[in-house]
Amino acid sequence: MKMYIKSVVVDDQAKARTFYTETLGFQIKHDIPMGEFSWLTLVSPEEPDGVELALEPGAHEATNTFRAALMADGIPFTAFSVDDLDAEYERLTAAGVEFTNPPMTAGGAKMAVFNDTCGNLIQLIELLDQA
Template sequence: MKIIVTSIFVQDQEKALEFYTKTLGFVKKHDVPAGEYRWITLVSPDDQAGTELLLEPNANPTAREYQEKLFTENIPATMFGVADVREEYSRLINQGVRFTTEPTEMDQVTLAVFDDTCGNLIQIVQN
């Protein structure tokens, strides 16, 4: 068994698509109409056959509340791996991304947390 799709709730799919592709550098894999929303998945440019990230609308009140509570409590919605956290931090800062946690070493892991502008905090870790 393996993870093939994981989702993240977003307030606005189009805004999320722009942020996750243009700012973070993910590649759009699927963009299919699904009722009043879309089935939008992204993949890493380095692993286009890998796990897909679904930009899931938070239209359901339970989803919206879950997303808001995570954000309010400063809990990242998900985690992405990067080769160098400090380098990625600098790249994203230069693109105007707001970080809530600057690069921090915790035991054997270096991490940072940023606001994805779509209702989520995202943690990056050096892998």
Template sequence: MKIIVTSLFVQDQEKALKFYTETLGFVKKQDVPMGKYKWITVVSKDDQEGTELVLEPNDNPIANEYQKKLFDGGIPATMFGVGDIQKEYTRLLENGVKFKMEPKKAGDVTIAVFDDTCGNLIQIIQQ
């Protein structure tokens, strides 16, 4: 068994697609109209057959509240792995990404947290 799809609630699917592809560097995998919204997924450019991240609309009141409470509590909604966190941190800063926590050692790993502009805090980690 393996994880093939995971979801991340976003406030605006088109804005999220632009941020996740143009700013973070993911690749759009699927963009299928589904009534008012779309089934939009992105994948790592380095693993385009890997796990898909669904940019899920937070239109549901429960999803909206969940997303807001995570953000307000300073809790990252998900985590992405990077090979060189300092290099990635610098690249993202140059692309206008706002960090809530700059790279910091946490035991055997280094982590940083940024705002995805779509209602989420995202943690990056170098193991």
């Protein structure tokens, strides 16, 4: 058994497609129209055959209640790893991305949290060498 899809529910698929590709830098793997919505998945250019990120429409009201509650408390539900957190923080801040949590060291990792503009907070993690 392998990991295949990780889903993020988004307010607006078109807006999310732009943010996740142009701002974050992920690549579209599948973009298949299915009625009102699309089956839209992304991969990291560093791992084109890796786990896919599905940008799912918030068509079920329960997902929106759940996401709003996490957003209010500043809690991220999805994490991406980066090699250099400070550099990514600089790059994304310059691109206008809003961070709710500036970089901080937590245990064996450095982390930060940003708003994806589509109803979610995303955590960036740089794993530190555990000497």
